[in-house]
Amino acid sequence: MLVLLTVVWGGTFPATKLALEITNPMHFLALRFLVALVILTPFLPALRRSSVPGVNISSFPNRETWKVGVWVGLFMFIGFALQVVGLKYTTASRSGFFTSLLVLITPFLAHILRTSRTSLIALAGVPLALLGVYFLSNPETGGLNRGDWLTIGCAFAFSCQMVSLEFAASRVDDSWGLTYIQMLIITGGALIWCLIEGIPLIINSDGWLAVGYTAVFGGIGAVYLQSRYQPETTAGHASLIFTLEPVFASIFAYLLLGDSWTTRALIGASLILSSMVWSSFFIKNNTRNGQ
Numbered sequence: 001m002l003v004l005l006t007v008v009w010g011g012t013f014p015a016t017k018l019a020l021e022i023t024n025p026m027h028f029l030a031l032r033f034l035v036a037l038v039i040l041t042p043f044l045p046a047l048r049r050s051s052v053p054g055v056n057i058s059s060f061p062n063r064e065t066w067k068v069g070v071w072v073g074l075f076m077f078i079g080f081a082l083q084v085v086g087l088k089y090t091t092a093s094r095s096g097f098f099t100s101l102l103v104l105i106t107p108f109l110a111h112i113l114r115t116s117r118t119s120l121i122a123l124a125g126v127p128l129a130l131l132g133v134y135f136l137s138n139p140e141t142g143g144l145n146r147g148d149w150l151t152i153g154c155a156f157a158f159s160c161q162m163v164s165l166e167f168a169a170s171r172v173d174d175s176w177g178l179t180y181i182q183m184l185i186i187t188g189g190a191l192i193w194c195l196i197e198g199i200p201l202i203i204n205s206d207g208w209l210a211v212g213y214t215a216v217f218g219g220i221g222a223v224y225l226q227s228r229y230q231p232e233t234t235a236g237h238a239s240l241i242f243t244l245e246p247v248f249a250s251i252f253a254y255l256l257l258g259d260s261w262t263t264r265a266l267i268g269a270s271l272i273l274s275s276m277v278w279s280s281f282f283i284k285n286n287t288r289n290g291q
Contacts, residue, residue, distance in 0.1 A: 001225050002242070003241055004225065007244075008225075009245045010096065010245055010246075011217065012214050012222075013252065017091070019210035019211065020084070020087055023203045024201070026085075026190050029081065030194050031203070031215075033219055036216070039220065040179075040183070044176060044180055061174055062177075064172060065177045068171060069184075070181065071164055072164045072227075073182035073184065079155075079157035079158040081190070082151065083095065083150070083151060085150055086098075086150030089147030089148075090145055092253040092257055094147075094151070095249070096246040096253070097249070098155060109159050109160065109235075125275035125277075128271055129272050132268045132269065132270070132272035132274075133268065135267050162235045165235075166231065178227045179220070179228075183220075
């Protein structure tokens with residue numbers, strides 16, 4: 001299920017990039033999750049009943065689910081906001097790879113917050129990742145642009161979200177309720193941002209197609225898959241699987257947008273992926289050994 005999640009995430013990069021050609025980033029984010037809420041709301045009671053046997057479907061998610069959902073939703077909103085704004089200034093492929101730096105950030109946060117432990121040897125992948133960023137950013141042509149920096153910030157926010165979900169694993173079993181609350185927080189944050197900006201909505205048919213895809217698959221489907229299945233493993237294990245996200249993002253960007261890759265960029269991307277696999281491999285082994 002988490003591998004399927006990376007396929008869905010990979011497809012959202014070119015879809016979002018296509019929509020942002022004429023649509024304001026926050027408008028797109030607000031529409032994406034507002035449409036997702038409209039679709040999900042009528043089915044929420046039945047979905048909660050099927051996923052949590054014995055749950056009182058006449059009631060809204062309980063207080064503990066709300067507490068967890070709000071925190072996780074805030075981190076997710078910040079991550080999506082930085083990612084969608086960053087996509088305005090960088091390519092879909094680069095955005096996918098810089099977002100995937102969360103695989104390196106997550107073990108540090110999990111260790112600091114004591115949700116899971118990470119061995120020092122697993123952290124040896126960090127220098128390799130930094131070297132990969134150097135090659136991918138191509139400093140001779142201006143280095144990291146504004147979109148790259150915003151996307152790196154989004155990776156940190158998503159790491160906080162992953163660790164929060166790991167922390168909540170023993171406290172919340174209402175996955176659909178947790179999914180709904182997260183989407184409420186993201187929608188509310190995006191709408192407030194849009195009202196403050198006061199920019200008129202501009203969107204074309206391609207933009208609406210992107211909204212539909214990201215709402216159903218990148219919104220309802222992705223948020224549920226992560227909320228439901230990530231807590232069944234550690235954040236470190238999940239991060240290993242999430243290394244597939246930039247691969248699918250690059251494939252979709254190449255097929256749908258015609259993004260080109262230089263040899264230098266391919267080397268940088270390969271180094272980043274190698275560092276992620278290295279770090280997550282040792283996280284996985286240590287967890288198996290009870291360390």
